[in-house]
Structures are given as structure tokens and as C-alpha cells.
Amino acid sequence: MPAQPPPPTERYGPLALVRIVKEDGRALILFSHAxx
Amino acid sequence: xxxxxxxxxxxEQVVYAVARQERTFLPDxxxxxxxxxxxxGPVTEIPFEAFEIAVFDNLFPTFEAPAGAAEVVVYxxxxxxxxxxxxxxxxxxxxxxxxxxxxxxxxxxxxxxxLIFENRGVEVGTTLHHPHGQIYAFPFLPxxxxxxxxxxxxxxxxxxxxxxxxxxxAPERVLYASEAxxxxxxxxxxxxxxxxxxxxxHRPSLVECxxxxxxxxxxxxxxxxxxxxxxxxxxxxxxxxLHQAPCDGRxxxxxxxxxxxxxxxxxxxxxxxxxxxGAGTFIMDVLPEASAAALRAVxxxxx
Numbered sequence: 001m002p003a004q005p006p007p008p009t010e011r012y013g014p015l016a017l018v019r020i021v022k023e024d025g026r027a028l029i030l031f032s033h034a035x036x
Numbered sequence: 037x038x039x040x041x042x043x044x045x046x047x048e049q050v051v052y053a054v055a056r057q058e059r060t061f062l063p064d065x066x067x068x069x070x071x072x073x074x075x076x077g078p079v080t081e082i083p084f085e086a087f088e089i090a091v092f093d094n095l096f097p098t099f100e101a102p103a104g105a106a107e108v109v110v111y112x113x114x115x116x117x118x119x120x121x122x123x124x125x126x127x128x129x130x131x132x133x134x135x136x137x138x139x140x141x142x143x144x145x146x147x148x149x150x151l152i153f154e155n156r157g158v159e160v161g162t163t164l165h166h167p168h169g170q171i172y173a174f175p176f177l178p179x180x181x182x183x184x185x186x187x188x189x190x191x192x193x194x195x196x197x198x199x200x201x202x203x204x205x206a207p208e209r210v211l212y213a214s215e216a217x218x219x220x221x222x223x224x225x226x227x228x229x230x231x232x233x234x235x236x237x238h239r240p241s242l243v244e245c246x247x248x249x250x251x252x253x254x255x256x257x258x259x260x261x262x263x264x265x266x267x268x269x270x271x272x273x274x275x276x277x278l279h280q281a282p283c284d285g286r287x288x289x290x291x292x293x294x295x296x297x298x299x300x301x302x303x304x305x306x307x308x309x310x311x312x313x314g315a316g317t318f319i320m321d322v323l324p325e326a327s328a329a330a331l332r333a334v335x336x337x338x339x
Binding site for chain 2: 005012013014028029031
């Protein structure tokens, strides 16, 4: 895995999010405040 | 894979998730699975050096597809701290994360109810100290929201609306009031400092809330949790649960957040013991009005 997450691919309200599949197949979603 | 068995005497489901017996138990900060992954350090649940809010499938799920889901919501990449101590913007963002997960999980065919909660403190069974909460997407409607639907039927309308109106008529148990949200110790609290944070307007779930109402909810929840920590000048354990509409098409529901704190004084716990477990009747050592007065004295935004 890279040290930095991939860029967001979706928006939800004021948030940006990116969906990642972990090495064991489990889902991980990273939310960030879109204004930043 | 968990197994459900119906307990006939209680009339309720019991879930056996035996893999959870092996889950991580109170690791030190160096081995926290919810911290970001540091260069040269162990790979954690979040394999990046920094993040804001992360949600992932629980490694030890109580429910999993195709019969529900279990997720972990990590509020911050800072190991130390609490929900109360989050920057206000982060708390507001968390409301949107909860909303997104409720909406997405609730739309699934295999999900009947979405339970968003936080267990804070070893007194309520926390196994990881890093600030986080959990989400259980139930494949069935559990007893507490079912009881709330029954209360609606008994009162001939939304029970939460009716109870909020009663609390506001004689506000001796009200702790906090803003344009969108009211917090109070309920008339028949089952825990010494039980507190309900209720949307003033009838909103079945986070999805129906405006951006301003979500901001108001975040501010109220932080005010309440900060007052808890001030009350005995110590980190205050609690169970925090969002109550929202079921997702199985039964409708109803009124978004509110209930806190069940187990402390009855700075060092004494209220145990659900013989009467509570054997009879289902809670015995309280303190009146809700006295608890409310104590919390009102230390909360920001008291009416």
C-alpha cells in the first residue's frame, strides 16, 4: 500500500471520499472534508 | 460467520459471533490497530500515514454480508482524545459520515436496522482506546427499536415528539437547548446520568436533516460529552447510541441519541444486577431531576 491514499472519487455533502479494498478483501472508506 | 438463535423465553434473537473472542484487547498505543500506519511500523487497519475519518469492515464482525454488516468508524488519526475533544469541524463531518453509512447500509436488502454507537471506557467494554465508534447493520429489527415502534402505537403518534413536548413544558430535566436540538435527562431514566439528545423537528433519520440540523446535533453531542467529563473531573464512560428509523420499510422513528453512562458517582458503577436482569426493572439511586441539575451546572449552552 502507498503511504498516501488515492485521491477522492466521490462526494457526499461537504465530504470527499475514496473507497479502497484492503489486501484481505475488506472495505475501507476514507472521508475527508472537501474544503481542505 | 455469526449464528442467530431465537431465545423463546425472552422473545428475542441472540447472536453468536464466536470469532470475536479473539479480538484485539486493550493494546498499547504502539500497537493500536486504529492508528495510521507509521513508516517502519506495523501495518494497521488504515495503511496510510494520515487520515481524517476512516470506516472499515470490522475484522471480527458480529454481522456480515449477506446478512448485515459490522463496521468501525475511526474519528481521527490522533490516538489520544475523545469524541468530546474533536475539533468542532471534525464532529460536524462525523455527522455526515454517519448519515452516508446509514443511507448506504440501510438501502441494502439484507439490512433491517442500522445501529450507530460508541462504547467509551473500559467500564462499558471498550477494547480499543483510540477514538472510534461502530456500526451494526442488523438483518432483523432488534428489540429496542421495536419497543419504540410499540411506544408510537401506544401514544398514537411519534413517541419521541410527545416526550420532547412534555420535557419542554416542565424543563427541569433539560440540560441544553439550541435551535435544532434539545438534550435532557428523561423522566424515567434507567441510568443515573442517562441523557437523550433529540431533534426538535420530527426527523426519522440523519438523512432527513438539513446541514444546519446536523451541525446542531454535532454541537449538542459535544456539549453533552464535555459536560460528562466535567461532572466528576474524569473521563466519563458511556454508551452512545443513535436511534433512527428502521430500514425495513416499517417507517416511523425520530432521530435522537441516547447516552447510557454507568457511573453513579466518581468511582461507583451502576450494575444491571438481579432486579434489572431478573425482572427487567431498573432501580435508580438518584432522581433524574437531580442528575439533570448536576449536569446543567457543568454544561455549555444550558438554558
